[in-house]
Amino acid sequence: MGFQLTTFLAIVGAVIFSTTSILTIIYYNSWKEENVKQEAEIEEKDNGWLSVLFVLVPIPAVIFSFIFMYTLESGADQLLKETQIETEGIIIGGSSNSVHVRRGSFDYSSVSVKFQTKDGKEVVATEDVSEYEFKGFYKGQKVMLIYSSEDPQNIELLTTKSAIKKFKDSEERDISANDLLVLMDAKDIQVLNLLNKITYGWTFDQNIQAYTNKSKNMVFQKQPSEIVFISGEVSMYKLPKQFMGLDFKDITEGGIGNPMIQRERNLENERFLVSIERTRSGQQRFVTTTVAKK
Structure with missing residues (x-):
């Protein structure tokens, strides 16, 4: 439901509800037989009830319009999600x-x-x-x-x-080193759901036998003993630190260099070997991360 329609319905509903509520309070019990004549006499003498409404209605109308707007939006969103x-x-x-x-x-x-x-x-x-x-x-x-x-x-x-x-119940964040280890141990039937839980847009491409996320320029491929993750250059800065935070040891030949220019990082622990390498395709630069079982 659009915001403009929701706002219109909420305001109209709030004004009607506030007006009828105030009139109900003002004229409560006036419909009883013993009060009808008395109320009629008051009406003849005092025609200022409309001015009272103009003063009293706006405040509750504003409050109820927000309540109605929230209720309408929540209901529409819940229906859409289901x-x-x-x-x-x-x-x-x-x-x-x-x-x-x-x-x-x-x-x-x-x-x-x-x-x-x-x-x-x-x-x-x-x-x-x-x-x-x-x-x-x-x-x-x-x-x-x-x-x-x-x-x-x-x-x-x-x-x-x-x-x-x-x-879509997606966390919409970057894939981390820990995510790659989870995906490494995951069953094939779980991979697509896990990827989309992290960031939405993954599909399986039958032609290349890999998972792709075209909107974010990422590729993920899983083999029984190895996974390959292709992503943007930010991975060259983030992933090595994340792996080392998971008790991986850096075994890069020549040691750790400037991440702005270093082409490759290698890490390992008791179970896995990790290679993080810069690659180029035309004018585009990518980072290929490979996690392999020992």
């Missing part, structure tokens, strides 16, 4: 607006996405995004999203870490 189906969509439009208030402005942006449901139905849904996110979208852009099987208009774009953490 009935989610993942698919690819295309950005077909969007808008960004700014509402000026007394002490600043309130910005809200949204994008329209077209996608096809599992049963072949074409759907166009609108999703609210931050102003910063909006600037990164363009017409025709392909995006991964989830939609509710019960309400295809209820969607979430899987374009931010917060959305992925919330709906």
